[in-house]
Amino acid sequence: MLRVLNKIIETGTVTETLPRDPSLETLGYQVQRQIERRFAGSLAIRQVDAGSCNGCELEIHALNNPYYDIERFGIHFVASPRHADALLVTGPVSRHMEHALRTTWMATPSPKFVIASGDCACTGGEFATSYASCGGVESVIPVDVKISGCPPSPNDLLAGILAALEN
Amino acid sequence: MSDTGAIPAFLARLADAHIVVERAPSERLSPARVVTLAAADWGADGKLAFEASFRHAGIWGDHVDDEIRLFACLVSQGNYLVLACGVPANESGLASHAPYFPGVDRMEHHLHDMLGVAFIDHPNATRWTRHQAWPEDVFPLRADFPLDGRAPRRARADNDYPFASVLGSGVYEIPVGPVHAGIIEPGHFRFHAVGEQVLRLEERLGYTHKGVEKLAVGRDAAGLARLANRISGDSAVSHAWAACMAMERAASLQVPPRGQAMRAILAERERIANHLGDIGAICNDVGFAFAHMQFGRLREIWQRGNQTVFDHRLLMDRVVPGGIAADISAEGLRLLQSQCVELSRELDGLMPIIDDLPSLEDRLVMTGVFSEIDARTLGALGYVAKASGIDYDLRRDHGYAPYDALEVKSPCLTDGDVASRVQIRAEELRDSLDLIENLLRQLPEGQVSAPWPEGTAGVDGIGLIEGWRGEILSYVRFDADGRVARFFPRDPSWFNWQALERLIHGNIVPDFPVCNKSINGSYSGHDL
Numbered sequence: 001m002l003r004v005l006n007k008i009i010e011t012g013t014v015t016e017t018l019p020r021d022p023s024l025e026t027l028g029y030q031v032q033r034q035i036e037r038r039f040a041g042s043l044a045i046r047q048v049d050a051g052s053c054n055g056c057e058l059e060i061h062a063l064n065n066p067y068y069d070i071e072r073f074g075i076h077f078v079a080s081p082r083h084a085d086a087l088l089v090t091g092p093v094s095r096h097m098e099h100a101l102r103t104t105w106m107a108t109p110s111p112k113f114v115i116a117s118g119d120c121a122c123t124g125g126e127f128a129t130s131y132a133s134c135g136g137v138e139s140v141i142p143v144d145v146k147i148s149g150c151p152p153s154p155n156d157l158l159a160g161i162l163a164a165l166e167n
Numbered sequence: 168m169s170d171t172g173a174i175p176a177f178l179a180r181l182a183d184a185h186i187v188v189e190r191a192p193s194e195r196l197s198p199a200r201v202v203t204l205a206a207a208d209w210g211a212d213g214k215l216a217f218e219a220s221f222r223h224a225g226i227w228g229d230h231v232d233d234e235i236r237l238f239a240c241l242v243s244q245g246n247y248l249v250l251a252c253g254v255p256a257n258e259s260g261l262a263s264h265a266p267y268f269p270g271v272d273r274m275e276h277h278l279h280d281m282l283g284v285a286f287i288d289h290p291n292a293t294r295w296t297r298h299q300a301w302p303e304d305v306f307p308l309r310a311d312f313p314l315d316g317r318a319p320r321r322a323r324a325d326n327d328y329p330f331a332s333v334l335g336s337g338v339y340e341i342p343v344g345p346v347h348a349g350i351i352e353p354g355h356f357r358f359h360a361v362g363e364q365v366l367r368l369e370e371r372l373g374y375t376h377k378g379v380e381k382l383a384v385g386r387d388a389a390g391l392a393r394l395a396n397r398i399s400g401d402s403a404v405s406h407a408w409a410a411c412m413a414m415e416r417a418a419s420l421q422v423p424p425r426g427q428a429m430r431a432i433l434a435e436r437e438r439i440a441n442h443l444g445d446i447g448a449i450c451n452d453v454g455f456a457f458a459h460m461q462f463g464r465l466r467e468i469w470q471r472g473n474q475t476v477f478d479h480r481l482l483m484d485r486v487v488p489g490g491i492a493a494d495i496s497a498e499g500l501r502l503l504q505s506q507c508v509e510l511s512r513e514l515d516g517l518m519p520i521i522d523d524l525p526s527l528e529d530r531l532v533m534t535g536v537f538s539e540i541d542a543r544t545l546g547a548l549g550y551v552a553k554a555s556g557i558d559y560d561l562r563r564d565h566g567y568a569p570y571d572a573l574e575v576k577s578p579c580l581t582d583g584d585v586a587s588r589v590q591i592r593a594e595e596l597r598d599s600l601d602l603i604e605n606l607l608r609q610l611p612e613g614q615v616s617a618p619w620p621e622g623t624a625g626v627d628g629i630g631l632i633e634g635w636r637g638e639i640l641s642y643v644r645f646d647a648d649g650r651v652a653r654f655f656p657r658d659p660s661w662f663n664w665q666a667l668e669r670l671i672h673g674n675i676v677p678d679f680p681v682c683n684k685s686i687n688g689s690y691s692g693h694d695l
């Protein structure tokens with residue numbers, strides 16, 4: 001136990017002041033105020049992989065690591081769409097996930113918004129439209145904000161989520 | 168590979184059984200040996216291979232003219248043998264290998280759903296890759312099937328999949344997915360449980376099927392590499408390397424030594440990033456948040472190093488046909504070196520904490536035990552196999568460049584539980600750090616890539632790589648115009664997913680996440 005405590009003390013706080021870009025930092029503060037005003041200080045996001053290669057998921061995971069610590073902005077990921085204010089959708093929508101994505105969207109209470117995350121979610125990306133893929137997320141459910149990148153970095157994701165709140 | 172050992176002995180046994188095989192020229196699909204046989208002998212051949220203790224490394228098909236060509240890859244002691252046969256496209260019945268090699272069960276279903284090959288004595292005839300996006304009498308990988316397909320405007324849910332049911336007093340069913348509770352890929356798990364104990368788990372995958380094999384058709388070499396980088400986002404380097412190796416062997420293109428060394432550095436960095444993330448996540452699944460945060464921190468530092476040196480946090484699009492995309496500056500090389508030293512120091516502090524924490528031991532030891540016999544039966548790969556007594560690593564046992572000139576260590580344990588899989592990955596972390604330091608120390612000078620030879624046409628090749636999940640096999644065929652006509656990347660997850668169904672038996676439902684994470688199959692790499 002002592003070693004665990006020692007390691008915690010030795011590591012200290014690595015969480016960075018994010019976003020490092022000053023203009024984004026301003027946006028960050030504005031948006032935190034938005035979350036406070038419109039979502040009582042807490043924005044609940046349900047992440048849905050609608051057919052991605054898992055690259056986007058790895059970077060979304062990184063948002064929870066101590067460097068980004070997205071929860072300090074009042075943003076957290078929830079297990080059920082019924083608890084969510086927003087959906088963060090990745091991947092081209094595979095035809096096998098089309099129904100599940102639509103059902104998840106319907107299960108999310110209104111008012112809600114949808115963020116398409118990654119090039120595939122924005123346009124279909126490398127997988128485009130085919131017998132197996134519906135292409136971008138907006139071909140299945142309405143999309144409010146798109147975050148491009150393959151995959152978007154944690155910084156891009158943060159900026160996109162914050163921009164969605166400004167919308 | 169040498170022509171000694173199991174393969175000539177096996178070919179002699181085939182001759183004894185009056186199975187006539189035709190040996191392809193030795194350069195075809197080198198370093199594997201290729202033999203062609205009559206479709207009628209396919210089943211008998213599988214049986215003999217089973218009796219000769221071969222491992223089945225996958226089966227795939229290719230629609231050429233009026234024929235479906237079938238390939239099965241068998242392995243013994245690092246020697247690879249490819250069996251080939253052809254069946255008429257309009258009447259394509261073939262004996263199944265699944266009765267002898269249950270690990271290829273799903274791959275045969277995939278072959279049926281995608282190419283329309285009927286396996287006449289398959290032990291459980293059902294669909295697998297196909298849900299409801301295309302009708303059962305059309306096959307997307309047939310040459311006459313258009314990429315856009317003939318799908319209905321809206322695909323309906325796959326509600327009538329025939330799950331096995333378990334009856335009995337107190338037995339209840341838990342359906343999970345395809346949308347899971349965490350930030351993970353989609354798939355469906357059907358549990359049958361009594362109290363907290365799992366009686367049976369049935370997986371239903373295929374939700375992330377994006378038509379990768381069809382999308383590959385008609386691409387050039389660079390386009391195929393880009394696609395291969397996105398088969399499974401956590402294995403960008405491994406899949407791209409396997410695909411490029413297959414293309415380069417088909418084209419007889421030599422990658423410059425510096426390019427080969429850089430590819431290995433990329434592959435080992437990918438292995439380290441994934442092992443770091445997963446060790447943390449496994450600890451988190453049993454409530455030890457400290458390790459999750461610490462390993463998450465180390466993974467983040469590592470990924471930032473990737474961004475600085477290779478311009479991509481997940482190392483996508485670094486491996487290209489002929490070598491790697493760009494050379495690294497002297498400053499970049501120094502950072503790679505110092506990151507190894509730093510990570511090694513961090514692990515010295517962290518691993519002892521993980522190793523003797525009673526609460527971790529309580530949850531991980533004897534949890535999710537995967538027996539050696541199951542591992543051999545299924546043909547499990549990578550750390551899943553190594554933790555269950557199968558001492559195999561392509562880098563050491565099938566020595567491809569640059570590993571053939573290095574000393575590659577590979578751990579092996581026999582308990583087969585979650586703790587063993589964690590320990591294998593912890594040891595692989597150390598071994599990969601050593602490999603990177605060795606590679607950096609002896610980094611050859613010169614070019615990092617060779618130009619792609621225009622005019623590569625009508626040839627095929629096979630790529631074999633030890634990715635971080637285990638052996639990846641890639642098959643590529645170019646058509647007469649030099650475009651990709653067939654691409655089949657076989658991720659280790661095809662076998663390892665089935666390991667999860669077996670090892671969860673008798674465990675409690677709340678231990679499923681940690682068992683699942685200790686296997687960490689790729690959904691996208693399996694669903695294609």
